[in-house]
Amino acid sequence: MNIDIQPFIDRYRAADGNIITLLQDIQHECGYIPEDVVFALSDALDIPASSFFGVATFYTQFHLHPRGKTIVTACCGTACHVKGAERIIQAAERELGVTEEHPTSEDGQFTLERVACLGTCSLAPVVLLNGEVHAKMSPDKLRREILRFKEAIHD
Amino acid sequence: MTETIIRVCMGPGGIAAGGADVLAAFQSGLADAQVSATIENRCTMHKVGCLGLCAKDVLVDIIRNGDKKTYELVTPDMAGRIITEHVIGGTPVAEWLVKDDYHAFHAKQVKVVLSDCGAVDPESIDSYIAAGGYAAVRAVLTSMTRKDVIDLIKNSGLRGRGGAGFPTGVKWENCSNVDADTKYIICNADEGDPGAFMDRAALEGNPHAVLEGMLIGAYAIGARIGYVYVRAEYPLAVERLNLAIRQAAEHGFLGENILGSGFGFTLRIKLGAGAFVCGEETALIASIEGERGMPRPKPPFPVYKGLWGKPTVINNVETLANVPYIIRNGADWFASYGTEKSKGTKVFSLTGKVRNTGLIEVPMGITLREIIHEIGGGIENGRRFKAVQTGGPSGGCIPASMIDLNVDYESLSKAGSIVGSGGMIVLDEDDCMVSVAKYFLQFTQAESCGKCVPCRVGTKRLLEIMERITNGNGQESDLDLLVKLGNDIRQTSLCGLGMTAPNPVLSTIKYFRDEYEAHIRDKKCPAKVCKNLLTFSVIAAACKGCGACLRACPAGAVSGEKKKLHTIDQTRCVKCGACFDACKFKAIAKD
Known part of the structure; x- marks a missing residue:
């Protein structure tokens, strides 16, 4: 564990003692929820680790593994679905060499995630690349975008 | 002076x-042209919330001495000419203005919730x-009692x-009648329905109206603390809400002794962590309390025993x-819109295969035909x-034959669907209803x-049956089983999620039984969507031998020499459709 958990504990105690807020705080700092941090917090606060993991696995926002540098978020909302989101996801999986079970590429550069709906349905199908909205996607267009990111890594 | x-x-x-x-292009363009300084032209510009017709974004309104013109599909490089010719010269750039479909899009709408959205900053x-x-x-706060407010609503x-x-008024009344020292009001902004974005647009377009509504509700029920539970996936909505809360506090609309009335109210934001079930009241409460967002049995209803038991x-x-x-316009004004039992207007996000996708607000009771064909401009392509x-996901599919159905709580529910939060996704002949339900x-x-x-367990079993059907392994008895299981889940689940989960399946079986039968008996998907029921092959007459499909195929199933006919090895084909997408000559058949 290479982070100091004391500030998290202080903020947790100062606020309303909310596990969700605490986990959001950790993820904001680390990018994910490291297992050893959870056990350390569990000891320090005398809260069972299962309470943390229970919350962390319940909400889609929390990640228990490190994520790639570039996050590809495919919207799976209804409008995107009927306009071909599934084919876009398959193209991204092939291009990045990832699966739903192993969403991060081996070199740790890319993570492919799905989101229920981004609320930009009139631009469907939508993909986010590091949070930036790319509208009216096609498998081909996404492949080109991913290549652009890959080239940027090698430059 | 021009304004x-x-x-x-x-x-x-x-x-x-x-x-x-x-x-940014308008800002720098205006600065370059020194509009305010050189010609007698006072120019203000601001960002506004959703102007409605998202399909034609970016939309820009130019209001010159009260005369409003709207431009569609604006890109940064168009700003210069609009500034020179319209803002300075006074002559709109006619070819970039919105066309008739924009006016048709707005003609049947009645804006209440969205009335200031798109006008105020x-x-x-x-x-x-x-x-x-x-x-x-x-x-x-100055002239109405709590009962006055409740009666009006x-x-x-x-x-x-x-x-x-x-x-809403009954809910407020029930809570108002409970004697307790602490009460809460919560704004549910955990808009989780895929295909719905009206809450997002309302929060981003006019957050103060939501705040004002909460303040009035808090006064009516006697709450001094409020929460807005909002999705973390809506960062801009959160940012604007935070800003709105700060501004409201600075103007004395939040805090102690608001407007000298003795009434005090504070407002906090809670970020949802991503769980659809948290849209359910009791699950949302559990989530604010920092727990897994799991629903609790009702009763007790939250108006009696809610957040932290209050x-x-x-x-x-x-x-x-x-x-x-x-409150501003009166109960009669609001009740003048809508039907006997469904009053007022409703915002829908109109998306899918319709020409004018976007956010619409219509009086309750309008017909689906008016929404889809007049406002929506009909089906695209x-x-x-x-x-x-x-x-x-809690609603259902209404077939084309029922297009004259009125859109209100009662009519939609009678047709096997619901108004829900207001997602409206239009489907065309290329959509497979079995796949949509799945x-x-x-x-x-x-x-x-x-x-x-x-x-x-029930939704898992339902899904397994649906997967079996779309994979070509459906059995004759599956339809009856789906209906029976669906009805059981509806009647016995703890919360609204389970009670409504079978609706998409049940409504599509009711109206599109023949499509299910085609999947089960003929092992065919009539809309050519369910990939395991499809066969991809090369149309010999159209194939130019360009090799695009060969390069695209991830399974090595395509073979053929350059400039000669290519073929697909069916035993290796994974039916991903990459060859179909890659072919520029429409030489791949999908059957």
Whole structure:
């Protein structure tokens, strides 16, 4: 564990003692929820680790593994679905060499995630690349975008 | 002196289409032209919330001495000419103005919740106040009793816009009648339905109206603390809400002794962590308390025993945004829109295969035909209208034959669907209804919290049957089994998620039984969507031997020499459709 958990504990105690807020705080700092941090917090606060993991696995926002540098978020909302989101996801999986079970590429550069709906349905199908909205996607267009990111890594 | 206002759409659609770049282009263009200084032209510009027709974003309004012109599909490089010719010269650039479909899109709409959205600057409380904002809360706190407010909302006929349609005034009255020292009001902004974005647009386009509605609700029930539970996936909505809360506090609309009335109210934001079930009242409460968002049995209802065991009213964003306008204009005004039992207007996000996608607000009772063919401009690419899905994963599909159905709580529910939060997804002949039903079931099954057996196990079994059917392994008895199991889940689940999860399946079986039968008996998907029932092959006459399909195929199933006919090895084909997408000559057949 290479982070100091004391500030998290202080903020947790100062606020309303909310596990969700605490986990959001950790993820904001680390990018994910490291297992050893959870056990350390569990000891320090005398809260069972299962309470943390229970919350962390319940909400889609929390990640228990490190994520790639570039996050590809495919919207799976209804409008995107009927306009071909599934084919876009398959193209991204092939291009990045990832699966739903192993969403991060081996070199740790890319993570492919799905989101229920981004609320930009009139631009469907939508993909986010590091949070930036790319509208009216096609498998081909996404492949080109991913290549652009890959080239940027090698430059 | 000429007075010009420039409004750039920065709603969800506007931003995604590049609204920020357009805004910047206008700003720098105006600075270059030194409009304010050189010619007698006072020019203000601001970003506004959703202007509605997202398909034509970025939309820009130029209001010159009160004369409003709207430009569609604006890109940054168009700003210069608009400034020179229109803002300075006074002659609009005719070919870039919105066309007839934009006017048709707005003709049948009635805006209440969205009336100021697109006109006021969502980042300025002064802009909202200038448009009449916070007058309702002033009237309530200085001249109305709690009972007056509740009676007015009851008389208006306002019902919850989050899905269930419970009368808002009755909810407030029930909570108001409970004697307790602490009560809470919560704004449910956990808009989780895929295909719905009206709450997002309301929060981003006019956050102060939601705040004002909450203040009035808090006064009516006697709550001193409120929470806005908002999705973390909506960062801009959170940012604008935070700003709105700060501004409201600075203007004395939040805090102690508001407007000298002795009434005090504070407001906090809670970020949702991503769980669809948290849209359910009791699950949302559990989530605010920091726990897994699992629903609790009702009764006790939250109005009696809610957040931390205290009486709590939970209202949806759109419900609350209606409140200030009802107070300002009166119950009769609001009740003059809509049908006998469904009063007022409803915001829908109209998406899918319709030409004019976007956010619409219509009086309750309008027909589906008016929405799809007049406001929506009909089906895109000349395809045939097949069905419309309303109410998201809890709703159902209404077939083309029922296009004259009225859109209100009662009529939709009679047709096997719901108004829900207001997603409206139009489907055409290329959509497979079995696949659409499976899609929603996948969603609800994944989002089931697992607390009660009917929902946890039942939706899983339903999904397995749906998968079997779309994979070509369906059995004759499956349809009856789906209906029986679906009805059991409906009747025995703990919360609304489970109770409504079978709706997409049941409504599609009711109206599109023949499609299910084609999948089960003929092992064919009539809409050519379910990939395991498809065969990809090369059309010899059209193949140019370019090799695009060969390169695209991830399974090495395509073979053929350059400039010669290619073939697909069916034993190796994974049916991904990459060859179909890659072929420029329409030489891949999908059957």
